[in-house]
Amino acid sequence: MLRQRAAIYQTLLLAGVGAAGWYFIGNAVDNLTARRIASGFGFLGREAGFEIGETTLISFSAADSYFKALAVGLFNTFRVALLAVVAATAIGVAVGLARLSPNWLLAKLASAYVEVLRNVPLVVQLFFWYAVIGESLPAPAQALNPLPGFFLSNRGLALPTIVSLLPFQIETPMLSGFDFTGGVMLSPEFAALLLGLALYTAAFIGEIVRAGILAVDRGQYEAAQSQGLSQSQLMRLIILPQALRVVVPPVTSQYLNCTKNSSLAVAIGYPDLVSIANTTINQTGQAIEGIAVIMLVYLTISLAISALMNTYNRRIALRGARA
Amino acid sequence: MSRGQAMVQWTRTRLFSSWPSALATLAIVILAAKLLPALIDWAFLRAHWSAGDGAACRGADAGACWALVTAKYRFILFGTFPVDQHWRPAMVIATLLALYGVSGFHLLPAKKLCSLWLAALIAIGVLMWGGVLGLSYVENQRWGGLTLTLLLSTFGIALAFPLSILLALGRRSEMPIIRWSAIGYIELVRGVPLISVLFMASVLLPLFLPQGVSIDKLLRAQLAMILFAAAYLAEVVRGGLQAIPPQQEEAALALGLSYWQRVRYVTLPQALRVAIPPLVNTFIGFFKDTSLVVIIGLFDFLTTIKVSLTEPAWSGFGIEAYLFAALGYFAFCYPMSRYSQALERRSAHGAGLGALREN
Known part of the structure; x- marks a missing residue:
């Protein structure tokens, strides 16, 4: 009786999903024929016809294919997400430790940081940093010069690059006309996105680090102190390794969030994968394929990261402990 | 001493x-x-608080230009809603705030609260659209500003909630097809950024509807946000269901209760109680996420501020504008986050990492 009912429910679900799918696909086929759009991924080989403002390692021109454009976008996503994750981890650990500091001012400052950053949408923060860079930094001619070879202006940050290792040669950016030539130029879009993502993610990581440290049993502190360990030894050898076990899973999911959040690049015009896929959709009308590419890429990243996390978790988990 | x-x-x-x-x-x-x-x-x-056209803000030693906000406050609150009808969205904002208060401070028993919500949501629909009771009809392209942000987030969560319960129950179901469908849906949605779901709603959904049938942009975005929120809420509800000792379910089974009776009277009420702090946190995240509709061009709180900046009189005051936007979102999210922290402290269950906020 129960088994019969289960079979009926499941058949109904399958039939419902199937019917909806059939209906939607049928409509899509009709619509695509009416708009004369050929479905499929053939468009990827066609000439993109747009320039990408930001390319590193992969050179790109308007004559290149959509496929290459999307590859550049994916590379840009990884570039900003990777740097943001590294920076967010460093800032986040510092903030988490600061919140637990015996120093009242430091602890309050860190908790204010966390509360402000967590309670304001990331897009707003990105717009804000973009506005700060565009409106309060000087023009290239009056660029700030905090370190030799580094120039900060409303066109972005110009950095020296290493041109060759043997003999060691550095190319420093030079002001010519209205802009810098030579070196590497980090665009305002990239800088705003990196800054926004790193600071935002750091607020969440800070809370995780704090909770992780608090989760370590008091007895561990007392035992370590009675062994005569110093405060820094206590942290480094006893508390942090145990906190790490609790901290890793939620931090990994923050890394994942950070990667997904890098898609907000489209809001300030940094050419990441989503932004370029969006341009591609607008130009070719291949909406289904474009969105499929976005989703596929992010799902792959998600699954890869969670697989990595599970392996790592198994390795550091306590023997015989509950999952 | x-x-x-x-x-x-x-x-x-x-x-x-x-x-x-x-x-x-x-x-x-x-x-x-x-x-x-x-x-x-x-x-x-040195700040300027009111200036007709922003000229005063451009003086040599002018400070912050808050005049931008005072000049555009109606647009930022109500979007392009007809000016003589502004009392309607204003009442909607007041109603929503009152609803949050009544729900947050447990002023009413659950059953009455549900009826109140239902009545209020209907009243809000009437106030916004009009067309009945002598109210003039206002098409939803003209809704905007803070009103729209509150509507998108409130209706989004209210409608995503029932769906999320079904998904959470589905994920714990013993029927393989139902379980795997629920898992597939939840993981798919949680694996992709919200923007891609919004793009789907804005460019893909029209393709999947028969020719000649169209749903307007606002409803499409709202639908996308409901489907998105449901996946995240489902995981919170599942967390609550998992926290209930299995003896509860077994006892209910022994009493001869059917599946839906067990869910309705035994497991779900307890699960939701445990899940309230993380639910509030999900709501905060969702409230912030509504700001992404700026990317598909809906006139929410953030978009109205951004658009105000494109007027020549106010261009170049982005720092002030976005500080104000940040303050606006903070004013809603911070009290909610304090509320959920207080709940966590009160309940014995909510401690530790399980209650941490996701983005």
């Missing part, structure tokens, strides 16, 4: 307990002494 001694003691232990601590205190004090006066000078003393 006298008051003075206590203060000295406090300063010693909390500000100068060790060399590094003393250095940190000094560094913070010096930095504050340098930055705060300049900030106050810019944000208040």
Whole structure:
């Protein structure tokens, strides 16, 4: 009786999903024929016809294919997400430790940081940093010069690059006309996105680090102190390794969030994968394929990261402990 | 110990307990002494609060230009809703705030609260659309501003919630097809960024509807946000269901209750109670996420501020505009986050990592 009912429910679900799918696909086929759009991924080989403002390692021109454009976008996503994750981890650990500091001012400052950053949408923060860079930094001619070879202006940050290792040669950016030539130029879009993502993610990581440290049993502190360990030894050898076990899973999911959040690049015009896929959709009308590419890429990243996390978790988990 | 001694003691232990601590205190004090006066000078003393066209803000020693906000406040609150009808969205905002208050402070029993919500949501629909009771009809392209942000988030969560319960139950179901469908849906949605779901709603959904049938942009975005929120809420509800001791379910089974009776009277009420703090946190995240509709061009709180900046009179005051936007979102999210923290402290269950906020 129960088994019969289960079979009926499941058949109904399958039939419902199937019917909806059939209906939607049928409509899509009709619509695509009416708009004369050929479905499929053939468009990827066609000439993109747009320039990408930001390319590193992969050179790109308007004559290149959509496929290459999307590859550049994916590379840009990884570039900003990777740097943001590294920076967010460093800032986040510092903030988490600061919140637990015996120093009242430091602890309050860190908790204010966390509360402000967590309670304001990331897009707003990105717009804000973009506005700060565009409106309060000087023009290239009056660029700030905090370190030799580094120039900060409303066109972005110009950095020296290493041109060759043997003999060691550095190319420093030079002001010519209205802009810098030579070196590497980090665009305002990239800088705003990196800054926004790193600071935002750091607020969440800070809370995780704090909770992780608090989760370590008091007895561990007392035992370590009675062994005569110093405060820094206590942290480094006893508390942090145990906190790490609790901290890793939620931090990994923050890394994942950070990667997904890098898609907000489209809001300030940094050419990441989503932004370029969006341009591609607008130009070719291949909406289904474009969105499929976005989703596929992010799902792959998600699954890869969670697989990595599970392996790592198994390795550091306590023997015989509950999952 | 006298008051003075206590203060000295406090300063010693909390500000100068060790060399590094003393250095940190000094560094913070010096930095504050340098930055705060300049900030106050810019944000208040030299600021312009009202100016017809922003010309005053462009003076040589002008500070912050808050005039942008005072000049555009109606647009930022109500979007392009007809001006003589602004009392309607204003009442909607007031109703929503009252609803949050009544729900948050447990002023009504659950059943009455549900009816109140239902009645209020209908009243809000009438106020916004009009077309009945002598109210003029206002198409939803003209809804906007803070009103739209509150509507998108409130209706989004209210409608995603029932769906999320079904998904959570589905994920724990013993029927393989139902379980795997629920898992597939939840993981698919949680694996992709919200923007891709919004793009789907704005460019893909029209393709999947028969020719000639169209749903307008606002409803499409709302639908996308409901489907998105449901996946995240489902995981929170599942967390609550998992926290209930299995004996509860077994006892209910022994009493001869059917599946839906067990869910309705035994497991779900307990699960939701446990899940309230993380549910509030999900709501905060969702409230912030509504700001992404700026990317598909809906006129929410953030978009109206951004659009105000494109007027020649106000261009170049992005820092002020986005500080104000940040303040606006903060004013809603911070109290909610304090609320959920208070709940966590009160309940014995909510402690530890399980209650941490996702983005």
